[in-house]
Amino acid sequence: MAVAQAAEQGVAQRIKGEVERAIQRSIKGLEYLASPAPAVGLTPKDIIYRRGTLNLYHYRPLCDDVYRMPLLLVMATTNKAYVFDLAPGQSLIEFLLRQGYDVFVIDWDPPRPDEKGLGFEDYVLDFIPSCIQRVQERSETDDVTLIGYCMGGVLSAMYAALHADGPVKNLAFFTTPTDWSQMKLMTNWTDRRYFDVDRLVDSLGIIPSDVVAAGFDMQRPTQRVVGNIRLWDNMWNDQFVKSYRMFERWGNDTLPLAGEYFRQIVKELLWDNKLVNGGLKLGGQVVDLRNIKVPVLHITAEHDHLVPQDCAKALIANVGSDDKEEVMLKGGHVSLVAGPNAIKRMWPKLDQWLGARCT
Amino acid sequence: MSDPAFPDFGNLWRDLLRQWEDAGNSLGTDAMKSPEFSKFMNQATSSSAALQRVFADLSAKYLAALNLPTKSDISAIIERLHAIEKRIEEMQLAMAEGQSQGPAGRGFVKPTRNRQPPAGDRVAAADRAASVGGLI
Numbered sequence: 001m002a003v004a005q006a007a008e009q010g011v012a013q014r015i016k017g018e019v020e021r022a023i024q025r026s027i028k029g030l031e032y033l034a035s036p037a038p039a040v041g042l043t044p045k046d047i048i049y050r051r052g053t054l055n056l057y058h059y060r061p062l063c064d065d066v067y068r069m070p071l072l073l074v075m076a077t078t079n080k081a082y083v084f085d086l087a088p089g090q091s092l093i094e095f096l097l098r099q100g101y102d103v104f105v106i107d108w109d110p111p112r113p114d115e116k117g118l119g120f121e122d123y124v125l126d127f128i129p130s131c132i133q134r135v136q137e138r139s140e141t142d143d144v145t146l147i148g149y150c151m152g153g154v155l156s157a158m159y160a161a162l163h164a165d166g167p168v169k170n171l172a173f174f175t176t177p178t179d180w181s182q183m184k185l186m187t188n189w190t191d192r193r194y195f196d197v198d199r200l201v202d203s204l205g206i207i208p209s210d211v212v213a214a215g216f217d218m219q220r221p222t223q224r225v226v227g228n229i230r231l232w233d234n235m236w237n238d239q240f241v242k243s244y245r246m247f248e249r250w251g252n253d254t255l256p257l258a259g260e261y262f263r264q265i266v267k268e269l270l271w272d273n274k275l276v277n278g279g280l281k282l283g284g285q286v287v288d289l290r291n292i293k294v295p296v297l298h299i300t301a302e303h304d305h306l307v308p309q310d311c312a313k314a315l316i317a318n319v320g321s322d323d324k325e326e327v328m329l330k331g332g333h334v335s336l337v338a339g340p341n342a343i344k345r346m347w348p349k350l351d352q353w354l355g356a357r358c359t
Numbered sequence: 360m361s362d363p364a365f366p367d368f369g370n371l372w373r374d375l376l377r378q379w380e381d382a383g384n385s386l387g388t389d390a391m392k393s394p395e396f397s398k399f400m401n402q403a404t405s406s407s408a409a410l411q412r413v414f415a416d417l418s419a420k421y422l423a424a425l426n427l428p429t430k431s432d433i434s435a436i437i438e439r440l441h442a443i444e445k446r447i448e449e450m451q452l453a454m455a456e457g458q459s460q461g462p463a464g465r466g467f468v469k470p471t472r473n474r475q476p477p478a479g480d481r482v483a484a485a486d487r488a489a490s491v492g493g494l495i
Contacts, residue, residue, distance in 0.1 A: 014367055014369070018369055047452075048452075049452070050448050050452065051445075052445070061468075061470045063470060063474070064470050064471065065470055065471045065472070065473055065474045066470045066471070066472055066474050067472070067474045068472040068473070068474070100474040102470070102472075112438070112441050113434060113437075113438060114438055114441070139472075141472065184392055185388060185391055185392060188391065188392050188393070188394070188396070188397045189391070189397055189400060189401075191394065191397045191398075191401075193394075193398075194394075194397050194398045194400075194401040194402070195397070195401050196401075196405070199405075200404075200408070203408065203412065218387075218391060219388065220384050220388075221383060221384060221387035221388070221391075222379070222380050222383035222384050222387065223380075223384075226376060226379075226380045226383075229376060230376070233373070305384075352476075355476030355477070356476050359474070359475055359476070
């Protein structure tokens with residue numbers, strides 16, 4: 001009898017809770033529709049270099065004493081860098097600044113029509129070296145630690161392989177695709193028997209952000225629908241909604257790509273897998289990952305739907321460094337870098353690794 | 360804990376949603392791995408692009424006939440605007456650098472660069488340096 005009464009009370013509590021949530025959903029749903037987009041990227045910074053699609057930021061230090069070696073983060077060319085700086089308390093940049101690092105970030109704007117001819121050479125042999133030079137001048141330090149995220153990591157790896165004796169003394173990567181033959185969906189969609197990349201690039205010039213975003217969305221076809229359903233289900237939860245809006249804003253901020261750059265991604269990486277198979281030439285020099293001898297850290301995500309583990313693990317396997325480490329953490333391609341799991345897992349690991357090597 | 364006589368329908372529904380999401384993603388991605396899908400998708404994309412080109416050409420002809428600017432006319436103006444913006448940005452950055460007298464100006468206080476990692480990490484770093492040095 002007492003057990004039945006307790007069970008009935010439990011059910012009554014659950015029903016009451018669901019009714020309250022349903023009311024909250026309606027009220028907060030209206031607020032959601034009426035409110036502006038969340039503010040992101042709020043950590044104070046200076047834009048110290050800008051050229052077309054390229055931006056270089058220097059974040060204002062939060063400590064009086066910092067590590068000797070500055071960090072230069074290279075964002076993926078498909079998205080904006082404010083994923084590193086979503087909100088106070090949820091910002092990798094803020095975390096690194098508080099831990100005593102001098103932080104610079106390469107961010108991208110949509111390439112202009114006159115930039116449709118930008119290719120790997122421009123990013124690897126012009127943009128990155130120009131930014132490194134400015135980091136050196138600003139920090140009055142020759143040595144730099146380079147950190148690349150996704151395609152930013154690919155470009156960083158290419159740069160480091162071509163400048164083995166250069167100023168980059170440490171390399172860290174987040175979810176960087178290396179063995180592109182393991183990106184099964186992308187390689188299938190760009191099958192050279194059916195995909196005429198030359199015609200696409202020559203007719204469009206700049207590959208629209210819609211095309212890039214569709215490529216990401218199709219890798220998890222139900223994501224948008226389920227995401228909206230979950231948003232409605234959790235509309236009563238302010239924290240969930242705030243986080244959802246920030247990530248949704250970032251996800252919708254996909255960037256277009258310079259046509260020539262896109263052509264090279266398809267031909268050199270997706271078709272010929274040259275980072276692993278060899279033969280990639282930039283500026284007349286062969287990009288060989290074995291030339292990388294500096295300490296390397298590669299943090300990968302266990303549930304990464306964009307860069308599968310088989311694609312990412314080839315980076316550590318191919319670099320020539322003695323001090324190299326791959327760490328696979330729980331999370332996805334984006335949540336590895338930002339979000340609650342990143343705060344608990346990735347950030348402390350990155351800090352521990354960098355702190356020992358940036359002195 | 361959920362009472363089996365009175366199941367938590369909210370959680371049941373959420374579990375169902377999660378399973379549907381996983382199944383949907385799995386089915387979708389499996390279907391999209393096939394060469395047939397690639398052929399179909401690329402043919403559809405090519406056809407769509409061809410139609411867009413035809414429409415764009417027709418539109419350009421009509422606009423020209425009506426003495427109205429075409430997309431390429433507007434693109435040319437936008438490119439000139441971008442070039443002007445670029446020059447302004449370069450001038451602004453140059454002025455800012457000149458006024459700031461380097462990084463120490465404009466509120467930027469140069470920190471010292473002597474930071475060390477916490478003691479435990481320093482020991483680990485020293486061990487690592489020794490072991491890597493032994494391999495060279």
